[in-house]
Amino acid sequence: MDGFSGRMHEGRTGSLEGMRFAVVVSRYNETITEKLLNGAIEKLRAHGVQDQQVEVFRVPGAWEISLAAKWALPSADAVICLGAVIRGETSHDAHINSTVSSQLGQLMVDSGKPVAFGVLTCNNLEQAIQRSGGSVGNKGHEAVDAVVEMLRLRENARD
DSSP states (O other), rough: TTTTSSSOOSSSSSOOOTTEEEEEEOOTHHHHHHHHHHHHHHHHHHOOOOGGEEEEESSSGGGHHHHHHHHHGGOEEEEEEEEEEESSSSHHHHHHHHHHHHOOOOOOOOHTOOEEEEEEESSSSHHHHHHHHEEEEEEHHHHHHHHHHHHHHHHHHHO
């Protein structure tokens, strides 16, 4: 940023030692969500997070993710929410997607802790496959990267 002379805060570096992570994952569309979970755990490990720093909460479907995230927040520094809502013949998916995304955003703001929205909102199964480790990547990876960066940003801004 040419000419900027103020202080810049970023979350690209910093220790995650001692931080606790919760991963809330839906069992509905389990062939997809299991890949998201594996991707999230793999990415947490790549960031140096030990398995003992992570708790996994399995819920029946995407609808229940918000409540489990709320329960996990008091003992976690960040929550990674994973699920897959695939459009069907009705508008049911739109109601779930809208409600869950709003609730998770509100939980993040109210708690002051990062809550990652790793819930796939796809038009079809093929899109879900591509976003859970296929050609588009793994949304589990992206969700972890987002909360890690936010945790580091919080710590770096305090310095």
